[in-house]
Amino acid sequence: MSDFKNWLNLPPKAIDKKSAEIALARQGQLTKPAGSLGQLEQLAVHLAALQGNIPQADHVHITVFAADHGVMAENISAFPQSVTAAMIRNFASGGAAISVLTKYLNSSLDVINLGTVTELETIKGVQDQKIAHGTANFHQQAAMSEAECEQAILIGQQNVECCLQKGIQIYIAGDMGIGNTTSASAMSCALLNLPASQLAGPGTGLNAEGVSHKATIIREALLLHKSHLDSPLAILRYLGGFEIAAMVGSYLHCAKTGLPVVIDGFISSVAALCAEQICPGSRQWFLFSHHSAEPGHSAILQSLDAKPLINLGMRLGEASGAAVAIPLLRMACALHNQMATFEEAAIAGANNG
DSSP: OOHHHHHHHSOOOOOOHHHHHHHHHHHHHBSSOTTTTTHHHHHHHHHHHHHTSSOOOSSEEEEEEEEOOGGGGGOOOSSOTHHHHHHHHHHHHTOSHHHHHHHHHTOEEEEEEEEOSSOOOOOTTEEEOOOSSSOOOTTTSOSSOHHHHHHHHHHHHHHHHHHHHTTOSEEEEEEEOTTHHHHHHHHHHHHHTOOHHHHOOOTTTOOHHHHHHHHHHHHHHHHHTGGGOOSHHHHHHHHOOHHHHHHHHHHHHHHHHTOOEEEOSHHHHHHHHHHHHHSTTGGGGEEEOBOOSSTTHHHHHHHTTOOOSBOOOOOOOTTHHHHHHHHHHHHHHHHHHHSOBTTTTTOOOTTOO
């Protein structure tokens, strides 16, 4: 068996139930009615279980994986394919939303180019790990060869491994790739056995006619590849993108090594679902940041039994929703770690309801 398959077969790391019990007990001793901080309490306890320690969210790393999609040949986006490369430059120069949010959070940022149609010059702050000039058109053939899919997954794995060596406490992966909501929608149809009409959405801003056309392209592709879509890895290979595969690899390695992940929106959640189906139990390492305005996101969240922290109508991608949720995690940690207990504050807490 290859090293890649051996790694894929590794189980997710078990969470630390003892740390969860200690954190839950502390929540019951803090100077507030039990449960009065709602999800913030649950966040702190869950993070303590994942980290095996007091919950912390100071050292956050964000990686944006970028790549182009061959299915763009089917006219499924409101934006031209050249935008992918332009946005990579924008990430590096600090002008993109995630660039601003990363600076605000004092977090580290990686931008990894896995393959754009537009040839990119050497850009400071961008890692060139090009696999090909985008994926193939999955409406006509498999999006990736087995070797390409494996390479993309391993790029994600290696990115997480670097983060582990730097002591990162929270990992976030984001996506950039014009056309990737079509790939993610196609994958979600296959992963959940749901029709394209239910999961296809506007993406970058398609009108009703455009969404209908996108659904038709996805439906035809699912029919074309039907006999091959027999595993989550095959679904990823036939319908996915390089950046989606890299996210799957990063999520798998986080789960296997025990690094908590904050999941972004629709495309990131599809990658999370794929990772969970490849390696059951991975989902316990995922914290879901927000409910995307993309229609298919609801079905993905439901299948993962996920309750996002915020719902602001966002649908940008590039890890922006996950970044926006980080202050909530930090506040949950601060409240858990810094509030006084009833004993410390000399307040009778036996009946604090």
